[in-house]
Amino acid sequence: MTDEILVNVGPTETRVALVENGVVQEIYIERVKHKGFVGNIYKAKVVRVLPGMQAAFVDIGQDKAGFMHAGDFAPLDANGMETRHHATTADIRELVREGQTLLVQVAKDPIGTKGARLTTHISVSARYLVYMPHTQHIGISSRIEDEAERERLRSAVENLTAPYRSQYPGGFIVRTLAEGVSEEELAADIPFVYHLWHNLADTLKTAQAPALIYEDLPLFMRTLRDLMRPHIAKVRIDSRESYQRLADFAAHYAPEIGARIEHYPGERPLFDLYGIEEEMRRALEKKVILKSGGYLVIEQTEAMTVVDVNTGAFVGHRNLEETIFKTNLEAAAAIARQLRLRNLGGIIIIDFIDMSESEHRRQVLRTLDKALEKDLAKTSISGASMLGLVEMTRKRTRESLGQILCAPCPACQGRGLLKSVETVCYEICREILREARMYDNQKFLVLASQLVVDRMLDEESAYVADLEAFIHRPIEFQVESVYHQEQYDIVLV
Numbered sequence: 001m002t003d004e005i006l007v008n009v010g011p012t013e014t015r016v017a018l019v020e021n022g023v024v025q026e027i028y029i030e031r032v033k034h035k036g037f038v039g040n041i042y043k044a045k046v047v048r049v050l051p052g053m054q055a056a057f058v059d060i061g062q063d064k065a066g067f068m069h070a071g072d073f074a075p076l077d078a079n080g081m082e083t084r085h086h087a088t089t090a091d092i093r094e095l096v097r098e099g100q101t102l103l104v105q106v107a108k109d110p111i112g113t114k115g116a117r118l119t120t121h122i123s124v125s126a127r128y129l130v131y132m133p134h135t136q137h138i139g140i141s142s143r144i145e146d147e148a149e150r151e152r153l154r155s156a157v158e159n160l161t162a163p164y165r166s167q168y169p170g171g172f173i174v175r176t177l178a179e180g181v182s183e184e185e186l187a188a189d190i191p192f193v194y195h196l197w198h199n200l201a202d203t204l205k206t207a208q209a210p211a212l213i214y215e216d217l218p219l220f221m222r223t224l225r226d227l228m229r230p231h232i233a234k235v236r237i238d239s240r241e242s243y244q245r246l247a248d249f250a251a252h253y254a255p256e257i258g259a260r261i262e263h264y265p266g267e268r269p270l271f272d273l274y275g276i277e278e279e280m281r282r283a284l285e286k287k288v289i290l291k292s293g294g295y296l297v298i299e300q301t302e303a304m305t306v307v308d309v310n311t312g313a314f315v316g317h318r319n320l321e322e323t324i325f326k327t328n329l330e331a332a333a334a335i336a337r338q339l340r341l342r343n344l345g346g347i348i349i350i351d352f353i354d355m356s357e358s359e360h361r362r363q364v365l366r367t368l369d370k371a372l373e374k375d376l377a378k379t380s381i382s383g384a385s386m387l388g389l390v391e392m393t394r395k396r397t398r399e400s401l402g403q404i405l406c407a408p409c410p411a412c413q414g415r416g417l418l419k420s421v422e423t424v425c426y427e428i429c430r431e432i433l434r435e436a437r438m439y440d441n442q443k444f445l446v447l448a449s450q451l452v453v454d455r456m457l458d459e460e461s462a463y464v465a466d467l468e469a470f471i472h473r474p475i476e477f478q479v480e481s482v483y484h485q486e487q488y489d490i491v492l493v
Contacts, residue, residue, distance in 0.1 A: 002233035007220050007246075008271050009239035014219045017276045018227060020374070024279045026340045029404050030219035037062070037106040037116050038397050039125070039216035041200065044118070045209040046100045054092045057115070058104060061210035064115035066104065070095060072119040074134055082121070082135045101209040109398045112302065124196050124214070126189035127225050127254055128178035129157070133170035133197055141176040149179060156183045160190055168194050177229065185256075192253075221249055226376070228257055235261045238270045283342050283401055290334055294327040298338060300402060304347035307335055311353060324353045325360045332364050336371030345377065345396025349389050365390065411484040419486050421451045425460050428452070429467055431490055436471040441492040443474045448488040453477045 008015040012033075018026040030036060042060040049056045057065040073095040074082045096102070108117035123132045138157050140150045153174045160183065161172065178186060200214050207213060216222065220242050223235065235257075237243045243263040250258045264270050271277050282288070288296040290312070297308040309331040311323060335350060350368075355361050361384065368390070372379045378395040385391055408414035419427075432444050446456070456464055456477055468475050480487075 003229075003231050005223055005227055005232055005235045006270055006274060006276065007223060007235065007237040007239075007242070008269070009220060009237065009242045014242075015271065016219055016223050016227070017271065017274070019274060019276075023337075024274065024276050024341065025337060025374070026343070026376075027276070027280060027283075027401060028219060028223075029401075031404075036109050036398055038109055039106065040212060041103065041105045041122060041124075041214040042118075043204060043207045043209045043211045043213055044102050044104045046096050046098055046102065049092060049096060049098055051091070051093055056092060056096050058102065058118055059210045060104065060106075060116065060118070061212065062110070062116065064110055066106070066116040066118040067114065068096075068104070068118045068120075072107070072117070072121070074120045076134060103204065103213070108396065111396070111399050111403065123173070124193050124200070125175075125225065126193050127228075128175055128181060128186055129189045129193060130173040130175060131170055131193035131197060132172065133168070135171040136169060137171040139171070139173045141174060141178075143176040144174070144179045146179075153178055153186075156186055159183075160187050164190065164194060168197070170197075180230075220246060224250055224254060224257065228254070233260065236264045236270065237261070238264045238266075240265075279341070280401070280405070283338070284406060288334060288338060290327070290330050292327060292330055294331065296331060296334060296338070298342070298344075300342075300344060300400060304349055305344045307338075307348065307350045309335075309350070309352050321356060321360070324355055325357075325364070328352045328355065328360070328364045329367055332368040333371045336368060336375070339372075339379075339394055340375050340377075342402060343377075343398065343400045345394045345400070348392050348394060350392070351389055354388055411486060418484075421455050421485065424448070424452050424486055424488065425455050428456070428488055428490065429460075429463065432467065432475060433471065435490060435492065436473065439492055441473065443476060443493045445491040445493050446475065446477045446488060447480045447483065447491065448477065449483045449485050450479050450481070451485060452488065453479045 003021065004019045006017045006019060008017075013029060013031040015030075016028040017024050044058045044060045044066065047057050047059045047065055054070040056068050058068055060066050070090065070092045073092075075090070075095060076082060102120060103122060104118040104120055105122050106116045107119045110116050120134075121132070122134060123130050125131075138154055140153055144150055144153070157172050157174060161168075174186075196214075203213050217225065220237065224246065228235070235246070237246060240263055243261070247258060247261055250261055266273065269277075286297055286299060288298060290296070294312045295310050297310070299306045299308075309328060311327050331352065338344070339348065352364060355364070365381065365383065369381055372381075375394070377397075379392060381390065381392040383390070409416075412418050428446055428448065432446075435444070446453075448456075464475055480489075
């Protein structure tokens with residue numbers, strides 16, 4: 001089995017799936033009407049400063065104002081270089097004032113009711129390098145662990161950028177993808193980012209805030225820049241026009257991967273061919289069945305994501321501890337995949353089944369950590385708490401798959417629960433009694449769903465009869481097929 005990237009391009013949305021050993025691991029979706037903003041650079045205007053929160057709201061021309069904490073500001077010296085580190089953040093009132101214009105970059109997309117998270121730590125990306133015009137630091141991705149390779153890359157970037165420093169004094173971060181690449185390949189990125197920054201600076205001079213200064217590449221092109229790795233055998237794309245654009249982009253930007261880009265002309269939809277549509281459907285469900293018969297329950301809330309592990313139908317073969325251990329090992333690998341597939345970020349709490357042996361607990365945590373190594377998002381596992389819960393974080397820069405594909409239920413308003421038919425019936429009776437004391441009408445007409453009306457005329461019929469006798473007025477019921485279970489109206493006749 002090989003690793004592949006599948007790109008489905010449609011008139012309204014583009015979808016990208018990362019498939020490893022025949023199993024989809026990550027899904028990216030970009031819609032024409034709801035494009036992501038991460039990486040975009042804006043000339044923005046500060047609309048409100050909140051000293052009590054050490055934050056500011058900034059207008060970037062979108063529906064919701066962006067949000068910046070004091071640590072997101074990078075104070076610059078006379079030469080345009082950053083002057084302080086996050087750890088010595090000044091008071092927000094010393095950093096910014098209302099009405100001030102700023103050059104900002106989107107660090108996190110708007111999620112729910114929250115606006116985009118912004119920063120003045122500006123950077124522009126190429127395939128192997130990230131250019132930071134306001135700092136002179138040269139950093140290496142923490143995922144590159146070999147010290148000799150880290151030193152080789154740092155030395156190469158310092159030598160390659162030396163001729164440009166008088167005009168472009170900024171710094172660089174070497175991306176994970178650069179591990180093992182030659183100096184010639186690194187050198188190709190440097191003029192690209194310098195030219196990009198030069199054009200951006202020219203646009204900035206004439207733009208009126210709020211204004212978009214730089215927009216990141218479309219999703220199918222970012223695929224080559226951000227997801228392409230040596231182990232990716234093919235990039236298959238089902239749009240001939242987008243394939244040609246991708247091939248031209250690769251020829252100019254990364255010629256060595258051009259041969260791995262293929263156009264998929266088949267009649268059967270590309271995502272159907274690989275079973276990705278079904279995987280996306282499953283990724284919206286709370287319950288994940290494990291091969292052993294155990295299962296996970298994944299609950300995403302605004303504050304955090306909680307994962308519960310259960311043995312389910314798996315009864316094991318030897319003893320209870322061994323059964324629990326095997327279930328937890330399988331669950332650890334499945335959880336790592338589900339976090340990537342569903343793009344769950346922020347605080348994540350995992351409730352593994354309690355294990356009595358410390359070695360088993362250590363191996364389960366090691367399995368989880370190893371399974372997360374391929375995750376492009378930054379993760380951090382803090383170990384088990386006193387209650388035995390595993391606490392971890394995963395960097396969140398965009399909405400989860402569920403937030404993109406779904407909307408809150410109009411019946412339960414996102415609670416995930418509906419009032420029972422019995423509860424609604426008793427609410428109706430209390431409301432009738434309340435209105436009978438307030439109004440002098442002839443009768444009551446109750447409009448409700450089929451289930452509610454059926455219960456009122458059957459199980460609760462004696463109670464309704466007693467209520468009619470008590471208020472001295474008849475009560476009639478009418479089914480409204482469009483009403484959901486909790487919805488009803490009481491009409492005074």
